[in-house]
Amino acid sequence: MERSFMSIRRFTWFSPLAGLLLMAGVSACTLATAGSDHAPLPDPAVDAAPAQGDQVAVLAGGCFWGLQSVFEHVKGVKKVSAGYSGGAANTAEYDRVSDGDTGHAESVKIVYDPSKVSYGQLLKVYFSVATDPTQLNRQGPDVGTQYRSVIFYGNDDQKRVATAYIAQLGAAHAFAAPIVTQVVPLKGFYVAESYHQDYARRHPDEPYIVFNDAPKVAHLKQQFPALYQPDRDVVSVMLH
Template identity: 55%
Template sequence: MRNTLLRSCLLASGAAALAIGLLPLSVSRAEEQPRLLPPPALHAAQPHGLQSVVLAGGCFWGVQGVFQHVRGVEDAVSGYAGGAKATADYETVSTGTTGHAESVRVTYDPARISYGEILRIYFSVVLDPTEVNRQGPDVGTQYRSEIFATSPEQAQVARAYIAQLDQAHAFSRPIATQVSALNGFYPAEAYHQDYLFHHPDNPYIAWNDLPKLRALQRLFPDRYVEKPVLVSRPPA
């Protein structure tokens, strides 16, 4: 399987894999680096009770790992969004033919953290939003960046924030992140849950994802919590 090969190469040696050309990673330009972005100018109303949004930004291991350390996040579950339930499994999604994106359902308490702050962390720390159908060494539509909104207001705020960042030239290229209505979220297999927490010494995690955690701690010190909110039971 192509994506298994890519990650196996990273486990062996990212540098060696690049040297023999196994990773389709462009080294001709630097990726966008984490930076503290301004908050959204358009704010969502503060609803009562827990809320959720589904965020795709490359491999779900890192996306989940970051949001599990964000104060006000109650749950972060890796899974698949954008495709049908029948094909929402890792082997099939990894073919890049199902329409799914590797995603994370972030459940948060709006009394403790706003939706706008969730988006701010997402664009500041989690991904390079200028990439199309890839993040780092992972390439394919399943690694696209996309916000799956759970309400029209969430979608409106996300689109306005993207326009705001583009207008301010916050990145060197236009933001490629899509915004869509969530039509279904399917939790990933149990072995994908809490992957960063359980495998911090995995070279893929060390290279791609632990720097994101350090950026979260550096850029959002008031939002960073040392103890992650883990998935305490297998996905339903």
């Protein structure tokens, strides 16, 4: 029941253009992400200082199903959780967040080993294949502030890297339109309901996943072969 309900919720937000793309067998995410149709993005000129132990990055930009699926396939990433950031704890549940008035964005919490992948590299993946940073309060077929593009920084170093990289991409005219990604302090991350965790992996044949999320992972493998890892090498959060 949950799976059917979720599919209906997602597809009711498809625009007429997205519907035409689906019928034509073309993914909205394929057209949206920079790396699929443009030259590869540059490496960040500014990156985080070396750190000991696992680090955390929290990012938002569209449905968290796709974001989780992408970052679960990045080497050095140890755990990815789908959840909500930007709003209050008492509104951090799917039905409330879907109203678009809670301040939350569908987000992912990424626990990673900085000796294997840097914060700057995660941002390069994010901007290249995980989201379209030029879409305001939407991502492909999903519309609303809960789908906005946000980097939730956990410390001054992450803020420095994020703002510098956005400025670098802007100066390089890496995208045809201005980047609207927000860079805001992380005030809290609230893990989403269990049926959202690993959704793309558990439902690979659902049309929404096939057309919107699977191509992102394919682009990751194509553009970042040195960073790509298969499913078996990652551990993800499941709630019980």
